[in-house]
Each structure stands twice: as structure tokens, then as C-alpha cells.
Amino acid sequence: MTAPAYQLPPAGEPLLRVSHVSYSFGTGEARTQVLFDNDLEVMPGELVIMSGPSGSGKTTLLTLIGGLRGIQDGEVEIWDGLLGTYHKLRGLDEAGLVQTRRLIGFIFQRHNLFDSLRATQNVRIARELFPPTPDNETRIQDLLSYLGLSQRVGYKPQELSGGQRQRVAIARALINNPKLVLADEPTAALDANSGLAVITLLQHLARTRDPNELARLVGKPGGHSDSGQLTPEQAAALPNLARQKGTTSLIVTHDARTMNRADRIVHMERGKIVSNVVVAERLFVTEGLRHCAFFAAILPEQQQAIADGVSVGIHPDLPARCADPVRRAGRLETFKPGATILREGDPVTDDSKFYLIRRGRVRVDRATTDGDRAVAELGPKDFFGDRALVTNEPRSATVTAIEPVEVYTVGREIFQRYEATSRPFIERIRAVYGQS
Numbered sequence: 122m123t124a125p126a127y128q129l130p131p132a133g134e135p136l137l138r139v140s141h142v143s144y145s146f147g148t149g150e151a152r153t154q155v156l157f158d159n160d161l162e163v164m165p166g167e168l169v170i171m172s173g174p175s176g177s178g179k180t181t182l183l184t185l186i187g188g189l190r191g192i193q194d195g196e197v198e199i200w201d202g203l204l205g206t207y208h209k210l211r212g213l214d215e216a217g218l219v220q221t222r223r224l225i226g227f228i229f230q231r232h233n234l235f236d237s238l239r240a241t242q243n244v245r246i247a248r249e250l251f252p253p254t255p256d257n258e259t260r261i262q263d264l265l266s267y268l269g270l271s272q273r274v275g276y277k278p279q280e281l282s283g284g285q286r287q288r289v290a291i292a293r294a295l296i297n298n299p300k301l302v303l304a305d306e307p308t309a310a311l312d313a314n315s316g317l318a319v320i321t322l323l324q325h326l327a328r329t330r331d332p333n334e335l336a337r338l339v340g341k342p343g344g345h346s347d348s349g350q351l352t353p354e355q356a357a358a359l360p361n362l363a364r365q366k367g368t369t370s371l372i373v374t375h376d377a378r379t380m381n382r383a384d385r386i387v388h389m390e391r392g393k394i395v396s397n398v399v400v401a402e403r404l405f406v407t408e409g410l411r412h413c414a415f416f417a418a419i420l421p422e423q424q425q426a427i428a429d430g431v432s433v434g435i436h437p438d439l440p441a442r443c444a445d446p447v448r449r450a451g452r453l454e455t456f457k458p459g460a461t462i463l464r465e466g467d468p469v470t471d472d473s474k475f476y477l478i479r480r481g482r483v484r485v486d487r488a489t490t491d492g493d494r495a496v497a498e499l500g501p502k503d504f505f506g507d508r509a510l511v512t513n514e515p516r517s518a519t520v521t522a523i524e525p526v527e528v529y530t531v532g533r534e535i536f537q538r539y540e541a542t543s544r545p546f547i548e549r550i551r552a553v554y555g556q557s
């Protein structure tokens with residue numbers, strides 16, 4: 122019998138969806154609510170870091186997602202690509218939960234290795250839950266050796282250091298190519314090389330990466346294995362270890378080195394997800410804003426805050442959707458070909474916006490001082506609509522979508538905020554835009 126083929130979730134749908142999840146410990150007077158109405162969607166192949174102060178509820182949320190605790194309020198749905206359906210965890214019986222947990226690779230602090238088993242056996246026993254493949258044994262050895270344990274495969278847990286045990290637990294979590302990895306501080310006990318190896322493997326399990334990205338992480342042959350770089354052998358082993366792409370990882374960590382490698386950073390405070398930033402989108406918007414004279418003139422941290430507010434929760438590989446409140450805070454608008462985005466002569470109102478093109482091309486058509494018309498085309502990373510918001514004069518051009526267009530928008534209120542707070546600032550800016 123051949124294994125059923127894995128299907129991805131329907132286009133644009135997440136692999137994991139958390140909706141309105143709240144949670145309390147204890148009962149009666151001792152009842153304490155620790156999670157408050159959380160929403161989160163994680164797309165296939167995303168590497169998401171969850172950060173936040175101690176006690177903010179990260180571990181509790183992770184255990185709910187993993188089906189290790191019963192859901193009290195809200196829902197958690199996990200895509201099962203073999204059944205082609207979502208498992209809804211709320212109210213699921215133990216058999217259903219066991220089935221769901223088999224989709225997940227858990228990397229938690231308490232590793233629960235079997236004390237009587239050697240490193241290889243601890244990994245093999247997880248592999249035995251699934252149908253064997255001809256390369257079972259080589260894969261186990263390759264994974265352990267990639268994680269720097271080739272000299273330790275025959276050791277039992279008590280003969281290993283904390284970091285080595287953690288690496289065996291990681292090998293065990295990843296040996297079955299889970300489509301969802303849930304990890305709680307996976308790199309906390311690890312040296313620099315092992316931490317980097319783990320996060321790089323998760324990145325490569327997620328999707329094909331730019332080879333240059335990997336090349337930058339690799340040290341010289343024979344270099345020190347704890348140099349904070351990968352050895353050439355580790356880099357060479359990656360393609361084979363990460364043949365099956367599409368692994369989604371949700372990682373709780375305080376480790377700044379790990380955070381730099383995330384696709385998205387979700388931040389929790391006091392039981393609530395308070396920010397949800399897609400790193401590539403934030404970078405795109407920040408760079409785009411900095412090319413505009415108005416935003417270039419404000420402080421970098423203010424630019425960053427505006428970029429975060431604009432791009433929050435938007436995923437780089439997918440069209441914009443507004444599924445949860447965190448995403449709704451994102452300001453992405455779409456226009457069909459032929460649609461007018463701005464019209465020459467329209468007055469500035471409270472609804473007026475600045476536009477940064479994310480995808481597609483627009484035509485800009487405006488009257489020139491000599492009575493002619495000037496036409497230009499703009500594309501991704503170009504922007505328009507700032508001048509009228511600074512000068513409060515009517516729109517000076519008509520902007521039309523040539524193709525399907527996605528634009529990030531910044532509302533007029535941001536411009537007014539600076540006008541209200543800093544007179545000299547706005548005068549300087551108006552001078553740049555040709556107004557006294």
C-alpha cells in the first residue's frame with residue numbers, strides 16, 4: 122500500500138489557525154485567566170517566532186495548539202494534509218488528539234527521552250510509529266551527525282550533556298518530517314553552532330532558500346565547530362536532510378540569533394498577541410517609506426512603528442486577507458486593472474491616504490505647468506499621494522491601476538500627527554514639497 126499523497130491547505134488558507142483562544146488555570150476563586158482572545162494564522166512553510174516576557178502565556182498557547190491541554194474557549198485548527206481536512210481541537214476526544222499530535226514534531230524543554238535507550242534508539246523509536254522507508258537508518262544517522270552527535274549515537278541520556286540531550290530530542294521531533302513543529306526554547310541549552318544548525322535546518326525544511334543565504338553561514342573547512350557558523354559538512358548535509366519542504370515551525374524563544382531568521386515575529390504580552398510582524402514585509406515597507414521625503418524626515422523608530430502598523434500580519438507569498446483582528450490592522454488595499462486609485466483635483470479629506478506599491482503597476486497622469494500632460498508608470502516599491510497630504514492642496518495627478526495592484530496605505534492622520542506635534546518639522550517638509 123502506498124502512503125496517501127500530502128495535500129497543501131486550499132490556496133491562501135493557513136496550516137494552523139487559532140481563533141479567539143482564551144485560557145484559565147484553576148477553578149473557583151483560584152481561577153486565573155492567562156490567555157485573552159488570541160488569534161493567529163500560520164501559513165504552510167512559515168517559520169514563526171513567538172516572543173514576549175516571562176509569564177506572558179507563550180508556553181500555554183503552544184501546549185493548547187499542540188493538543189497537550191484542552192481548549193476552553195475559542196478554537197485551534199490544524200491542517201491534516203493526508204486527510205485533506207482540518208482537525209478542530211476543541212472537544213476532540215483522546216483518540217482524535219493522538220491523531221493530531223502525530224502531525225506535530227514537539228521540541229519542548231522537558232525532553233522525555235527514554236533513559237534506557239541510546240541516542241539512536243531514542244530517535245528510531247519515534248520513527249517506528251510510521252511506516253518504514255528504505256533509508257530509515259541512514260536518515261537517523263545523518264540527522265544525528267548533522268546535529269553534531271556522530272560521536273554520541275551510542276550514548277544513553279544520562280551520559281549526555283543537557284545540550285546533547287536536547288539535540289537528540291530535536292532529532293526525534295524531526296525524524297518523521299512533521300508538517301508542523303512546535304518548539305519551546307529549542308536553542309536555549311545549545312552552543313552557537315548547534316543553535317544555528319537547528320534553526321537553519323528548520324528554515325530549509327520550510328522551503329528552498331537562496332544558496333547565498335546559506336553560504337554566508339558556513340565557516341572554513343576544519344574551522345572550530347563552535348564558531349557560531351556551520352561546518353561545510355553540515356551545509357553539505359542540508360539538501361538531503363531537508364528534501365521534503367513545507368514544514369511550518371512555531372518557536373517560542375528569547376534567542377536573538379533565532380529571531381533574526383524568522384519569517385514572522387509574534388509578540389505576546391499579558392496573555393495576548395500584541396504584534397504580528399512579517400519580517401520581509403516590514404523590511405519592504407520600511408525601505409519604501411524611507412524613499413519618501415516625509416517619512417525620511419522622521420526618526421527611524423517612528424518610521425519602524427509606522428511600517429509595523431502598515432504591514433502587520435501580511436504574508437509575503439499570499440494575497441492580502443483580513444481574517445483576524447491583528448491582520449485587519451494591516452493597511453493593504455487591492456485594485457483591479459483600470460481602477461482609479463486617485464483622481465486629479467480631488468480635495469484632501471480625512472480619508473485621504475499615502476500609497477506604497479507592493480505589487481503591480483500604475484499609470485500616473487497629470488497636467489504640467491505648460492498645459493501639457495505628463496504620464497509616468499510606477500511599480501513595486503514606488504509610492505504616490507504624499508504631496509497633497511503635506512500641502513493640503515488637491516490631488517495633482519490621476520493614478521490608475523494598469524494591472525492588479527496591491528498598495529500599502531498610510532492614512533492622513535499620520536501626517537496630521539506630525540503637523541500637530543512639530544511646527545518646524547512640517548515647515549521644513551513643506552519646503553521640500555515646494556510650499557512655504
Ligand SMILES: Nc1ncnc2c1ncn2[C@@H]1O[C@H](COP(=O)(O)OP(=O)(O)OP(=O)(O)O)[C@@H](O)[C@H]1O
Pocket residue numbers: 146147155173174175176177178179180181182
Ligand atoms: N500549571 C499552571 N497552573 C497555574 N498557573 C500556570 C500554570 N502554568 C502556567 N501558569 C501561569 O500562566 C501564565 C503564563 O505562563 P506561560 O508559561 O504560558 O508563560 P510564558 O510566556 O511561556 O513564560 P516563560 O517565558 O517564562 O516560559 C503565568 O502567569 C504562569 O504563572
